[in-house]
Amino acid sequence: MIEAAKLARQFPNMPVIFCGGARIDDGMSEGDVARKFFQEAGIDIERIRFEEKSYNTYTNAMEARKLIATTETAPWLLVTSAFHMPRSIAAFRAAHIPVQPYPVDYRTELNNTIFGKPDAAGNFAQFDYAVHEWVGLLTYYIRGNTTEVFPKAP
Template sequence: MALDSALVLFWLKKLTSIVLLPPLAPLLLIAFGLLLLKRRRRSGLALAWLGLLLALLLATPSSVGWVLRDLETAPVAGADAIRAAQAIVILGAGKRRYAPEYGGETVNRLALERLRYGARLARGTGLPVLVSGGAPTGEQAEAELMKVALEEDFGVAVRWVENASLDTRQNAQFSAIPLRAAGVQRVLLVTHAVHMPRAQAEFEAQGLQVIPAPTAWLGGLDASDQVLSALPGATSAYAGWYATHEWLGLLAYRLRR
């Protein structure tokens, strides 16, 4: 069986990101530091403390908010901007492979956040919808699951299903083909606010005019309890992971230009 180079590259990027992102990256620094203690005590202690500090910074709301600040810059899509669009593009965000209540696979919670907002825009505008997301595991494509969710759960018809892409760059490349064929030049692009800078850049590189339609902001503190909300927690740790992931993605995008 011939190797699919695009799929191999996809999994290499996934493995690399696991190593470079929290929680593994700080843990690796701590582990290497502890291993160095006997031979180079000062270097070992420095690495271990660096790993611990990095883990805390990427799980503390205030520092995570600082990392998110220059990513979540796209404003809420205004009424005038929305009226200028010709189509809505909703990007995939992953799937749940074990979902017996749905008979197999379904979209994950991140994809649902995007689908919910995309459905709201579609109902309010009547614009045609494109969903984008492939199948890196070789099973059902994410876009197919998104189509099912939109039509069965949100009552919104899907016109185009782009089911071959493996990353954001391919989302843009493969989505542009049916959009251009239909004469669409201006799209409402629906994705997480933190993902918008990278996604917008990729779609604009394909010659499309992008109207950002971000959703699900990760920045900001929960004002209900200022003390507890300032402490490291699962929510801020996830936001720290996502922000770091996007900064690495932007770096890779600029290096490939």
């Protein structure tokens, strides 16, 4: 959301769609949190279209499609975590939304050693992210939610 707010300030005429329907601990929804964040970041909330029915990446794309006018044909910036970008691109393409990837939240560390440090728990967490995304890509493809297992960049 931080990068989306930065882009919204940088490009004041660019429309913004925020996707996310989950509730956080039976309290605020992702949309509620985003509204509060964007307001506090000084972004005019009227220019943001909130999609709050989705529950996964595929439904993010399908529900976002409903918020885009047929006259809005230019590519949309797709801002999401870098590790999640391939599945997001595939889902938004399947929804016939032209996107330009804008990855954020890279999961990398800077280190100055040749071998790095032993960190079994951290490495397992990184492996878990990777497996989750690869399984997600395959599952979406097998279920017919996307037409490509691993999308090529535009």
